[in-house]
Amino acid sequence: MTPGLKMTSYCRLFVFGLAAFLALSIAQGLRGAEGFTDVTEATGLKGLGGGVAAWVDYDADGWVDLWTSGQLWRNLKGKKFERAGQQPGGGDGIWADIDNDGYPDLFCWGGTGKILLNRKGKGFEDVTKNTPPLPTKISLGAVSGDFDGDGLVDFYVGGYEIWAKVAGFTDVIYRNLGKGKFEESWRTKGNLQPARGITAADFDEDGDLDIYVSNYRLQPNLLWQNDGKGGLANVATPFGTAGDGGLGAWGHTIGSAWGDFDNDGHLDLFVGNFSHPPAYQDRPKFLRNTGPGGKFHFEDKSGGAGLRWQESYASPALADFDNDGLLDLFFTTVYGGNRSVLYRNTGNWKFQEVPNAAGMNTEKTYQGAWGDFNGDGYLDLVTGGKLFQNPGGDSNWLKVHLVGKRKVNRSAIGSQVRVRLGDKVLVRQVDGATGQGNQNESVLHFGLAKTKGPVAIEVRWSNGHIQTRKSAVNKTVKITCSK
Secondary structure (H helix, E strand, C coil), rough: CCCHHHHHHHHCCCCCCHHHHHHHHHHHHHCEEEHECCCCCCCCCCCCCCEEEEEECCCCCCEEEEECCEEEEEEEEECCECCCCCCCCCCCEEEEECCCCCCEEEEECCCCEEEEEEEECCCCCCHHHHHHCCCCCCCEEEEECCCCCCCEEEEEEEEEEEEECECCCCCEEEEEEEEEEEEEEEECCCCCCCCCEEEEEECCCCCCEEEEEEEEEEECCCCEECCCCEEEEHHHHHHHHHCCCCCCEEEEEEEEECCCCCCCCCCCCEEEEEEECCCCCCCCEEEEEEHHCCCCCCCECCCCCCCCCCCCCCEEEECCCCCCCCCCCEEEECCCCCEEEEEEEEEEEEEEECCCCCCCCCCCCCCCCCEECCCCCEEEEECCCEEEEECCCCCCEEEEECCCCCCCCCCCCCCCCEEEEEEEEEEEEEECEEEEEEEEECCCCEEEECCCCCCEEEEEECCEEEEEECCCCCCCEEEEEEC
């Protein structure tokens, strides 16, 4: 072989090797966020329970705290957690600022219900006596939201079943009267259905919160469309969210979640169906919101999404864990031999299972909630009684902290933020609950990939008011309702 030919071969080998190295580097960069680390004990959370979880900044110090299994853990500036000096008591619940004083309060939806007002992060006052008892002995979830547009947070509470009787209980709405007082303003009638997880979103973009109820025992799910005054009509069947109902059996739905999967500016729905082997039972579903052009009906995009079937899926939680601008899915399991899974959204309604050796693929848990406990702009996950820290990466991000005022509840639940990236519109909503009884951090998180900014922000408050502003990337922006 001539020297020229040798050099050519070496060049080819070099080019090939360089290409392989770059490909590997890119692949490693894309996989960088897979290396979640179990930091449960390192952060002082030894003994963390595996019950439903809520991320909440209960003391309003700017660091998100953790509530799970009836225990409140205070975040010490992103380094450690300690048990809060004043524990609220009660059981599983969700957080919202009931009295609009700037400190989130706790509504416990288990048993007969309990309402605990937060006294400026220094203790809790039990005002349960001001609320009629729940008409159920068992509940598996509730959602908060201003359902009647008066600026106060209300609660929709799901009624579950007593197993031995296989009998459902009614769902109810507690209307907030102010000063820690509530009244029952609505309840379901007719065929009683066992609710497992309640979520709310303004899916039809008419300025009020609608409610999605995930029902178990092969019962159709409910989509309550709000008329703006608290009047509700179930539109699940005509809008395509009730389930398939093959052979008279819908899904064993255990929690669902709202989020914009395709960045078209409309909130889609993931339905977390637990499905036994018979093919007629509903599998988990990705439902695309068709927006105003499709009259906000839903299109099933599950067929080619790439979710691996296993019998025991349970509670879903959505987050852009890798900050690429696309919402990803974490999905728990409750059967031995199955495992919780993390799916990366790769675009165009395709999802890829993320290999994870750090233990996030835990068995038997309904717990799944996302929050940025250390303030690095990457979302961390609590699941299965463990806290997993996101390793982060080099993608940019933005966090938006909304504060309601006047006719917008202080927690800003139901308000939405839109960020435009080229021809894509990323929308996030302040949620009152997600999955089966869990709650993500209320500060809204946007992965921006390589966008350098500044980025344009549009806030659509729950009272219909719209605010705009611009922000640099990699920071938290606090926006207070101006009208």
